Amino acid sequence: MCGIVGYSGKADAAPVLLEGLARLEYRGYDSAGIAVLNCGAFSVVKRKGRVDALAEARSLPGHLGIGHTRWATHGAPCERNAHPHVYRNICIVHNGIVENARALRAECEVRGEAFASETDSEVIAHLVAFSYGQRGDLLAAVHAACQKLRGSWAIAVMCSDLPARIVCARMRSPLIVATGKEECLIASDVPAVAAPGRLVYVQEDGEYAQVDGGHVAFYDAALRPVSKRPVACDPHTDLPQKGGFTHFMAKEMSEVPQALLHSAIGEDDRQYLQLFKVLCQTQYIYIVACGTAYHSGLCAKLAFEEFARIPAEVCFASEFRYRTPIFPKNSLVIAVSQSGETADTLAAASLAKACGIRVLAVVNVPHASLTRLADHCVYTDAGREVAVAATKSFQAQLASLYSLAALAAKARGRQAPSLAGLPALARETLAVSQAVRAWTPYFVGARSVFFVGRGADYCAALEGSLKFKEITYLPSEGYPAGELKHGTLALVDASTPVVVVLTCRRLAEKTLNAVHEVSARGANVFLVTNFSCDTGGNVRAGVLLPRCEEAYSPALSVIPLQALAYYVALACGNDPDKPRNLAKSVTVE
Numbered sequence: 001m002c003g004i005v006g007y008s009g010k011a012d013a014a015p016v017l018l019e020g021l022a023r024l025e026y027r028g029y030d031s032a033g034i035a036v037l038n039c040g041a042f043s044v045v046k047r048k049g050r051v052d053a054l055a056e057a058r059s060l061p062g063h064l065g066i067g068h069t070r071w072a073t074h075g076a077p078c079e080r081n082a083h084p085h086v087y088r089n090i091c092i093v094h095n096g097i098v099e100n101a102r103a104l105r106a107e108c109e110v111r112g113e114a115f116a117s118e119t120d121s122e123v124i125a126h127l128v129a130f131s132y133g134q135r136g137d138l139l140a141a142v143h144a145a146c147q148k149l150r151g152s153w154a155i156a157v158m159c160s161d162l163p164a165r166i167v168c169a170r171m172r173s174p175l176i177v178a179t180g181k182e183e184c185l186i187a188s189d190v191p192a193v194a195a196p197g198r199l200v201y202v203q204e205d206g207e208y209a210q211v212d213g214g215h216v217a218f219y220d221a222a223l224r225p226v227s228k229r230p231v232a233c234d235p236h237t238d239l240p241q242k243g244g245f246t247h248f249m250a251k252e253m254s255e256v257p258q259a260l261l262h263s264a265i266g267e268d269d270r271q272y273l274q275l276f277k278v279l280c281q282t283q284y285i286y287i288v289a290c291g292t293a294y295h296s297g298l299c300a301k302l303a304f305e306e307f308a309r310i311p312a313e314v315c316f317a318s319e320f321r322y323r324t325p326i327f328p329k330n331s332l333v334i335a336v337s338q339s340g341e342t343a344d345t346l347a348a349a350s351l352a353k354a355c356g357i358r359v360l361a362v363v364n365v366p367h368a369s370l371t372r373l374a375d376h377c378v379y380t381d382a383g384r385e386v387a388v389a390a391t392k393s394f395q396a397q398l399a400s401l402y403s404l405a406a407l408a409a410k411a412r413g414r415q416a417p418s419l420a421g422l423p424a425l426a427r428e429t430l431a432v433s434q435a436v437r438a439w440t441p442y443f444v445g446a447r448s449v450f451f452v453g454r455g456a457d458y459c460a461a462l463e464g465s466l467k468f469k470e471i472t473y474l475p476s477e478g479y480p481a482g483e484l485k486h487g488t489l490a491l492v493d494a495s496t497p498v499v500v501v502l503t504c505r506r507l508a509e510k511t512l513n514a515v516h517e518v519s520a521r522g523a524n525v526f527l528v529t530n531f532s533c534d535t536g537g538n539v540r541a542g543v544l545l546p547r548c549e550e551a552y553s554p555a556l557s558v559i560p561l562q563a564l565a566y567y568v569a570l571a572c573g574n575d576p577d578k579p580r581n582l583a584k585s586v587t588v589e
């Protein structure tokens with residue numbers, strides 16, 4: 001989603017901004033721009049499309065600047081709507097959504113102010129310019145403008161009167177400040193600015209920061225100074241490399257075995273005892289998450305119930321945040337998120353906290369907002385995931401969540417199966433999954449595709465379907481195999497590819513009924529299984545995976561589904577790393 005970079009220092013700002021924006025490209029965006037201040041005037045270059053299109057801006061003179069990658073919410077993705085937005089002597093970039101933008105815009109228009117874009121963000125430039133005109137102080141003006149906003153924002157503001165100053169504000173959208181030798185950088189994400197020798201400070205909701213060359217000062221919501229400590233973070237944030245793969249998605253799928261290995265929680269882990277205590281007390285679990293993380297939550301629910309006999313409920317965070325949930329005694333909310341910045345997941349976790357419920361975050365990105373909000377945190381250790389379509393982070397979440405289920409089982413004197421063999425099995429699965437490339441012609445151009453299964457296989461089917469629609473742009477649905485005949489079967493005909501996931505042996509006969517039902521309607525059936533079964537010749541092609549513990553099977557069975565989505569996306573001519581309309585980190589509602 002949108003990204004922010006800012007620079008104040010002795011170096012030329014433009015190359016620093018372009019480098020920072022390039023590091024944020026993985027988040028997904030549809031236009032980009034930078035503004036540099038020189039001799040009291042802003043030079044602004046904005047382009048629809050990729051950061052590369054800003055190359056001409058590299059030579060802009062000036063030591064102060066802000067840049068932005070925009071993921072359109074209000075107004076089409078075009079140059080006019082791209083950030084930065086300039087109004088009079090004020091220049092801003094904004095991440096988030098100003099929910100009351102229409103009303104605020106109307107107020108500005110009453111004053112005779114004209115707008116240059118259709119964005120909600122531009123109104124911030126107008127509000128700041130108005131307040132600055134009254135107060136003559138940029139920090140106070142940004143503060144006054146923020147009092148009028150509803151919604152979410154991370155803002156960086158420059159004023160053409162102030163040659164070294166950027167003022168930042170944050171509410172429900174991440175923002176960090178990095179200080180170096182006689183320079184300060186701001187960004188929406190650590191990788192944009194972290195480098196050896198720089199200190200990174202995380203701005204909290206409601207806080208303000210004022211940057212002047214090498215100096216930064218932080219203020220609370222009432223503009224009282226606050227002192228902050230830098231956070232420890234990996235300074236080696238070079239641009240992510242594809243390491244010989246054509247796409248990040250292919251590279252990240254190949255990293256599934258390591259993700260499984262590193263994300264399992266072992267007895268020697270620092271937080272093992274603390275988590276054990278938390279799970280000892282837990283009698284009810286809510287898992288809140290979005291997208292792929294929601295699917296890992298569905299898999300985990302089965303494991304918590306089966307191994308630990310703890311009732312668990314999985315909720316879309318976007319729904320949960322507006323519920324009035326009933327929390328049974330000793331409830332625990334587990335918030336799962338690769339980025340740790342998903343607005344809905346943060347809101348769901350905040351709701352739980354406000355109700356006095358403990359929150360355990362399962363997050364892949366260090367220092368993410370969710371980790372600071374949660375009472376307890378488990379870092380999945382998948383490494384950086386660049387492709388918008390989540391792959392290795394799904395299996396990493398499974399390894400962490402299955403470990404928690406095993407720990408919860410232990411806390412109740414029960415025993416869950418070991419996860420130790422999964423990484424090696426994942427390696428075997430990656431090898432056999434290459435076969436799905438041959439299935440591609442049956443999927444390209446399909447009107448609709450179904451992914452079906454039962455139990456844990458249904459969870460894998462849901463994730464396979466999400467991956468498929470996300471990067472192929474073909475309609476697909478994940479469905480419980482037993483439910484087809486209750487309505488969805490009406491959609492199946494000879495043009496419908498149906499992927500059946502079947503690793504759950506005890507339900508094999510039942511799942512095979514679905515194979516017969518769809519093939520009787522002429523559908524092409526593709527089977528993902530880990531045992532040989534009699535399909536009555538009704539299967540067009542299949543892939544045989546290594547056997548594993550039934551409850552853990554989605555960690556493997558999703559691999560050929562990820563590969564299928566990837567190959568079909570390539571055959572459709574799509575860029576699997578940057579699917580249209582989607583962003584890696586969904587920081588708005």
Ligand code: M6R
Nearest residue numbers: 291292293337338339342389390
């Ligand atoms: O960063 P999060 O795990 O909170 O993101 C949640 C979803 O936005 C994410 O999983 C999304 O569904 C992926 N693009 C799916 O591949």
